[in-house]
Amino acid sequence: MEKILTNTPNNKYQHIQTAHCENGVVTVLLRHHGLDFINEPLAFGIGAGIFYVHLPFLKVNNAPAIAFRIMPGFIFRDACKALGVKVKRKKFRSPEAARLFLDQKINEGQPVGCQVGVFNLPYFPREYRFHFNAHNIIVHGFENGRYIVSDPIMEDLTSLSPEELEDVRFARGPLAPKGQIYFPINIKQVSEEQLKKAIKKGIRKSTWWMTQVPSQLIGARAFNYTAKKIRKWRDKFGERKGGLYLAQIVRMQEEIGTGGGGFRFIFAAFLEQAAEILGNDKLIPFSEEFTKSGDLLRANAVRMAAIIKGRKTQQQNFNEVAEAMSEIGELEFQTFKKLRKLSL
Amino acid sequence: MKKDKLPQDPSALNKVTREVCYVKDDGSKYEQSLSTGWKVKADALDEAWKEINRRIEDARIAVEKGEKSPVLFFMELNLMDFPTLSGYTGFWKFSIKRHMKPKVFRKLSEKKLGIYAKAFKISIDELKSFDGKNIDKYTK
Numbered sequence: 027m028e029k030i031l032t033n034t035p036n037n038k039y040q041h042i043q044t045a046h047c048e049n050g051v052v053t054v055l056l057r058h059h060g061l062d063f064i065n066e067p068l069a070f071g072i073g074a075g076i077f078y079v080h081l082p083f084l085k086v087n088n089a090p091a092i093a094f095r096i097m098p099g100f101i102f103r104d105a106c107k108a109l110g111v112k113v114k115r116k117k118f119r120s121p122e123a124a125r126l127f128l129d130q131k132i133n134e135g136q137p138v139g140c141q142v143g144v145f146n147l148p149y150f151p152r153e154y155r156f157h158f159n160a161h162n163i164i165v166h167g168f169e170n171g172r173y174i175v176s177d178p179i180m181e182d183l184t185s186l187s188p189e190e191l192e193d194v195r196f197a198r199g200p201l202a203p204k205g206q207i208y209f210p211i212n213i214k215q216v217s218e219e220q221l222k223k224a225i226k227k228g229i230r231k232s233t234w235w236m237t238q239v240p241s242q243l244i245g246a247r248a249f250n251y252t253a254k255k256i257r258k259w260r261d262k263f264g265e266r267k268g269g270l271y272l273a274q275i276v277r278m279q280e281e282i283g284t285g286g287g288g289f290r291f292i293f294a295a296f297l298e299q300a301a302e303i304l305g306n307d308k309l310i311p312f313s314e315e316f317t318k319s320g321d322l323l324r325a326n327a328v329r330m331a332a333i334i335k336g337r338k339t340q341q342q343n344f345n346e347v348a349e350a351m352s353e354i355g356e357l358e359f360q361t362f363k364k365l366r367k368l369s370l
Numbered sequence: 371m372k373k374d375k376l377p378q379d380p381s382a383l384n385k386v387t388r389e390v391c392y393v394k395d396d397g398s399k400y401e402q403s404l405s406t407g408w409k410v411k412a413d414a415l416d417e418a419w420k421e422i423n424r425r426i427e428d429a430r431i432a433v434e435k436g437e438k439s440p441v442l443f444f445m446e447l448n449l450m451d452f453p454t455l456s457g458y459t460g461f462w463k464f465s466i467k468r469h470m471k472p473k474v475f476r477k478l479s480e481k482k483l484g485i486y487a488k489a490f491k492i493s494i495d496e497l498k499s500f501d502g503k504n505i506d507k508y509t510k
Contacts, residue, residue, distance in 0.1 A: 067400070087449075155449075179390075180387045200453050270418070281415070285392045287371060291400070317394070331414065334413055
């Protein structure tokens with residue numbers, strides 16, 4: 027195949043760096059199709075990305091699964107649905123068929139999203155390569171024997187050889203991508219009315235997830251559940267393993283892809299934009315509350331780091347972390363409840 | 371987060387990219403800003419890696435003592451857990467656990483060894499001959 031680049035109407039849309047990969051893919055693909063208003067906080071908010079969950083029985087990298095964001099794939103699905111954009115998805119059994127289809131799409135000038143595993147992604151530093159299979163990249167074209175790739179968390183465009191791309195598209199294990207490829211079809215212009223509706227829908231959905239799910243493991247209540255667990259970790263597992271579990275929380279909360287403060291700052295930015303688009307100033311105080319929540323989470327990360335590094339390892343230190351966790355949970359629960367009652 | 375509070379600490383990402391964070395100042399709006407890293411999360415990542423290396427070392431010793439087969443060592447070396455290795459090999463968890471017994475491992479067919487070797491990206495000989503010594507080439 028010779029040199030091919032998807033002909034974007036405006037070249038700068040080939041790559042947009044964002045905090046989170048899924049938001050980035052939504053942003054770039056929709057902008058490519060002329061929906062210029064979309065940006066990361068909007069994609070995240072409309073896709074109802076904010077979340078909290080603690081699954082003690084599920085282990086990720088030998089520590090309990092904790093997430094500050096909704097399940098992989100949901101942001102893309104919900105954001106496109108709310109904006110009336112249809113998405114075509116395709117999985118493959120054979121790598122050859124997967125490559126043929128990809129080539130065909132970029133030949134047609136259509137940039138496509140690909141689900142990939144991180145473990146074999148060559149441009150990532152080794153320290154960040156875990157078996158996480160729900161990373162998203164956009165393939166833009168083919169040049170000098172390599173695919174042009176826009177990875178939303180990278181500052182610049184990058185590239186992968188056909189073999190490398192096949193490797194990451196067919197990573198195995200939990201959430202195996204199976205070469206999944208996806209792209210929007212039939213895009214119509216989104217009217218202002220529709221955008222407003224989509225924003226309201228996103229807010230409504232987030233408040234539902236955070237306050238209405240009848241489980242102590244999901245939503246704002248789950249912060250309190252985590253707090254209860256943290257209090258027991260030192261006695262149950264000892265300082266080292268307890269510290270490792272805390273390290274898991276810190277990483278899920280602050281690592282690259284979160285925008286800082288467990289996605290709370292992105293959500294606060296979304297509410298700020300929502301206030302402007304909806305012409306509703308009542309949303310501004312809510313945005314400030316989530317900024318506060320993010321700041322509290324970061325302050326708690328500093329506390330946890332002291333335990334992780336072995337500077338402070340008393341039960342009292344674990345209790346302080348737990349205390350802060352409950353406090354954040356209470357703040358988020360009340361804020362989401364009020365937000366749910368707010369007439370938008 | 372306040373704009374001037376955005377940390378710019380060294381991290382493992384430094385040669386690769388900076389990351390986007392969302393910051394704002396009093397009275398202004400949220401905006402994107404780039405950060406090189408944050409000491410706090412670098413510590414957390416560092417600790418996670420220490421644990422991984424500890425697990426690899428434990429596995430190496432177990433293989434050296436003849437308590438476990440090389441499958442365990444290469445599983446830990448590749449940061450895999452049972453669901454992941456299951457995904458790559460198609461074996462069930464209990465089969466993999468069985469294959470970790472040296473006695474069972476010695477009797478594995480070439481075909482099964484080949485499947486493991488492919489999952490670990492090594493040759494069958496390397497897998498078979500691993501005795502828990504000379505691991506420098508794996509831990510670059």
